[in-house]
Amino acid sequence: MLSPDNAPLLFQPFTQRGLIAKNRIVVAPMCQYASDDGAPVDWHLVHMGRLAMGGAGISFVEESAVEARGRKTYRCSGLWKSEQVPAWRRVTDMIRSFGSVPAIQLGHSGRKGSCHGAMQDWAPLSAENTRPDEPPWPALAPSPIPDSPAHPLPHVMDRDDIDTVVAAFARSAVLSREAGFNLIEIHGAHGYLIHQFLSPLSNQREDGYGGCRNNRMRFTLEVAEAVRAVWPDDLPLWWRASCVDGLGGAWDLDDTVELALALKCRGIDMIDCSSGGISGNTAMPAVPRTPGYQVGFSDTIRRKAGIATCAVGEITEPKLAETILQQGQADVIALARELMLDANWPARAARQLGIETWWDVLPPAYAHRLERREQVRALYAERDDADMDEQDRLLIESS
Ligand SMILES: Cc1cc2nc3c(=O)[nH]c(=O)nc-3n(C[C@H](O)[C@H](O)[C@H](O)COP(=O)(O)O)c2cc1C
Structure with a gap:
């Protein structure tokens, strides 16, 4: 068995409020564009399985919309009505059966809604390029500024729209609990609705939700408060932030530190440190996509805001993941694309980090046979086939 006390930090349990994850490896949320009216399908069972x-230790399902118009595409996941709960329950039961914490990311696309999926580069829906039963819908935004020149003008949210969306986040959190999730992350990054309110490039409102930074943070903080109010006290609530806008952006790391402090006061337990999603014409550079490219953000926010952080982005080498934790630059490590390539990365990481019984990271049926294989390999490393005794033969036969 793994012995938590001597294990590398990556394999030590992570505890937050009443939640215990068996290690510090997080499956990052990954949109699949495969849902049926927001509900997960067989693909999600296999993918998340x-x-x-x-x-x-923690497995996030993809960003799930808190209302139908908050999806990016008709195939995006969602959790806005009770009819979607049973399908999600199958997914959470399955994740839990493997000893992982079922987690969901809740979000709203805002002006990035009404699009095709990733494989069509999120081209906006138009009467010409979509099915008659899946017409374009008016996307929401804080200001009448489209995401790109190709996007139609979004509908500017009035006070009622703001209240409706804040309430939708809270309702979705309640449904998340009913569906068996033990952890929620709110998607405040990547140029989606919450980020659109934060960045002055996309928010040019003249009411209490625009203008100075505190005003631009108002919608974000209302969402945080509404979700925290309905989410159990003994379960953590995470926040994914774009720590800086994209190329030519305006929202910067100092802004995110202030935001993290404000979120911490409202019961947010973790900042998941991402970046990008809104671009403009300022001198802000793009973040180079090199290994661990967002770890610096995580480090700064953790130190300056005194809040737990999740590092994500091109962390593919187990030693890099362990070093980030050892150096106190993050509390947990999330991976996305590398897990698509190798879903058993945690077992590979355990082996590379020197955990003797690395196979125990996998389910018992796999671990048992992998352990036997290691024993047989060790046997052959010691002696020739001709020198095997009866006990050796039994082991070889059972491997
Ligand atoms: C297929 C795919 C889907 C993604 N969907 C989401 C999502 O739903 N929510 C989100 O915040 N980030 C999403 N991301 C970003 C990842 O969570 C992650 O932050 C990013 O890929 C960088 O991590 P990596 O280098 O380990 O892939 C997605 C990434 C991929 C590759």
Whole structure:
């Protein structure tokens, strides 16, 4: 068995409020564009099944919209009505059965809604390029500024729209609990609705939700308060932030530190440190996509805001993941694309980090046979086939 006390930090349990994850590896949320009216389908069972089975302590399902118009595409996941709960329950039961914490990311696309999926580069829906039963819908935004020149003008949210969306986040949190999730992350990054309110490039309102930074943070903080009010006290609430806007952006790391402090006061337990999603014409550079490219953000926010952080982005080498934790730059490590390539990355990481019984990261049926294989390999490393005794033969036969 793994012995938590001597294990590398990556394999030590992570505790927050009443939640205990068996290790510090997190499956990052990954949109699949495969849902049926917001509800997960068989694809999600297989997709999340292989990820949870691979041994991560926490398994996030993809960004799920808190209302139908908050999806990016008709195939995006969502959790805005009770009819969607049973399908999600199958997913959470399955994740939990592998000893991983079922987690959901809740979000709203705002002006990035009404699009095709990733494989069509999120091209906006138009009467010409979509099915008659899946017409374009008016996307919401803080200001009448489209995401790109290709996007139609969004509908500017009035006070009622703001209240409706804040309430939708809270309702979705309640449904998340009913569906068996033990952790929620609110998607405040990547140029979606919450981020659109934060960045002065997309928010040019003249009411209490625009202008100075505190005003631009108002919608974000209302969402945080509304969700925290309905989410159990003994369960953590995470926040994904774009720590800086994209190329030519305006929202910067100092802004995110202030935001993290404000979120911490409202019961947010973790900042998941991402970046990008809104671009403009300022001198702000793009973040280079090199290994661990967002770890610096995580480090700064953790130190300056005194809040737990999740590092994500091109962290593919187990030693890099362990070093980030050892150096106190993050509390947990999230991976996305590398897990698509190798869902058993946690087992590989355990082996590379020197955990003797690395196979125990995997489910018992796998671990048992992998352990036997290691024993047989050790046997052959010691002696020739001709020198095997009866006990050796039994072991070889059973491997
Ligand atoms: C297929 C795919 C779907 C993604 N969907 C989401 C999502 O739903 N929510 C989100 O915040 N980030 C999403 N991301 C970003 C990842 O969570 C992650 O932050 C990013 O890929 C960087 O991590 P990586 O280098 O380990 O892939 C997605 C990434 C991929 C590859």
